Amino acid sequence: MPEKILTLENGMRAQLLEDFIDRNEIPDIERSDIWIINNDNACKVKDFLITAIRHPDPKVFLKPVFLQKELKKVYKESNNCNLKNLSDGYIQKINIQNKIPYIRFILNFIKKLDNTSIHEEDVLKRTLLYYYSRNKDIEHYESSGSLSGYCYPRIEAHYTNITDAYVKGRDLLHHAFEHDLLRREYVDTSHICKKCNSGFLNYREECPKCKEHNLQVRVLIHHFRCAYVGTEPRFQKGDKLICPKCSMELKNIGVDYDKPGKVFYCLNEICKNEFQKPLVGVHCINCKTEQAPSELNLEKIYNYKLTLKAINEILN
Numbered sequence: 001m002p003e004k005i006l007t008l009e010n011g012m013r014a015q016l017l018e019d020f021i022d023r024n025e026i027p028d029i030e031r032s033d034i035w036i037i038n039n040d041n042a043c044k045v046k047d048f049l050i051t052a053i054r055h056p057d058p059k060v061f062l063k064p065v066f067l068q069k070e071l072k073k074v075y076k077e078s079n080n081c082n083l084k085n086l087s088d089g090y091i092q093k094i095n096i097q098n099k100i101p102y103i104r105f106i107l108n109f110i111k112k113l114d115n116t117s118i119h120e121e122d123v124l125k126r127t128l129l130y131y132y133s134r135n136k137d138i139e140h141y142e143s144s145g146s147l148s149g150y151c152y153p154r155i156e157a158h159y160t161n162i163t164d165a166y167v168k169g170r171d172l173l174h175h176a177f178e179h180d181l182l183r184r185e186y187v188d189t190s191h192i193c194k195k196c197n198s199g200f201l202n203y204r205e206e207c208p209k210c211k212e213h214n215l216q217v218r219v220l221i222h223h224f225r226c227a228y229v230g231t232e233p234r235f236q237k238g239d240k241l242i243c244p245k246c247s248m249e250l251k252n253i254g255v256d257y258d259k260p261g262k263v264f265y266c267l268n269e270i271c272k273n274e275f276q277k278p279l280v281g282v283h284c285i286n287c288k289t290e291q292a293p294s295e296l297n298l299e300k301i302y303n304y305k306l307t308l309k310a311i312n313e314i315l316n
Contacts, residue, residue, distance in 0.1 A: 021048045034064040042078035049086040085153035138304040149199035181310040184302035191296040198286035205278035207266040214267045
C-alpha cells in the first residue's frame with residue numbers, strides 16, 4: 001500500500017501510521033519528520049509504541065509520535081494502555097502548529113546522535129536521552145494495570161512482564177538517583193505486598209480468636225431498668241424487644257433503653273466469638289498471601305528530574 005506522507009504548511013513531513021500499526025512494522029525513518037497515529041485499535045497502537053521504544057536506533061525511539069485527538073475517547077475505553085504516556089500526546093487532526101518548537105528541538109537533538117546505536121538493555125541511557133529530548137520530568141502515574149498501582153510507563157515499556165517492569169524499573173531509578181543522574185521529589189507513600197510488591201490488597205476485619213473474616217456487626221442494647229447489656233438478637237422475641245434478664249418489654253429508645261455501641265460476632269460455627277475490636281488482615285489479590293498491615297512493604301513514590309551531571313553526559 002502507498003505510504004501516507006503529508007507535507008504540512010510548516011514544511012514538516014508527517015507520516016500516518018495506520019497500516020504500519022496493523023503490521024507492527026517500523027516505517028522508513030528517513031521518509032518523515034514525525035509520525036501520527038491514526039489507528040483506532042488501542043492494543044495494536046500500544047504494541048507499536050513499545051516496539052518503537054525498544055528499538056536500538058535513536059532515530060526511532062526518539063521519533064516524535066503523536067496521537068490524534070479524535071481517537072482519544074476510543075483509546076480511553078481500553079483500560080491500562082497508557083498511550084498518551086508512551087507517545088508525545090494528542091494533536092487535533094494533523095495540526096502541529098503549537099508543537100513546532102518542541103518538534104524542532106527533538107529533531108535537532110536526534111541529528112547530533114547520528115549513527116548512534118543503543119542496546120535495548122541500556123534502558124538508563126535510553127531513558128535519559130528521551131527525557132532530555134522532551135525537556136520533561138520522569139513522572140509517576142496511577143494505573144490499575146501496573147503491579148503496585150503506580151508506574152513509570154515509558155521506563156516500564158522496556159520490560160516484558162509486570163514484575164520485571166516494577167522491580168527493574170524501580171532499580172533503574174534508584175541507581176540513577178544514587179549516581180547523581182536524577183534528583184527526586186516525594187509524591188506519595190504506598191503499602192504493598194511483602195511477597196510480590198502488589199498494591200492491590202484487600203483489608204478485612206478478622207476474628208481475634210479463629211482468624212476467620214466472616215463477621216457480623218451486632219448492636220448492643222442497654223436496658224435502663226435492670227442495667228443488662230447484650231446484643232440485639234438476645235432481646236428479639238418475634239417483633240418485640242424483651243429483656244433476657246428481667247423479661248420486661250422494651251418499647252421506647254431513650255426511655256426504656258439505649259444503644260451504646262456495637263460488637264462483632266464471628267459466624268464460624270465452631271467459634272461464634274463476640275468481641276469489640278477485630279484484628280485487621282490483608283489479603284493480596286495478586287499472589288494470595290495473607291499478612292498483617294505491619295508486615296506490608298512501604299514504598300515511597302517519587303517524580304524525577306535530570307541533573308546537570310546527566311545532561312553533561314548526554315551532551316558530551
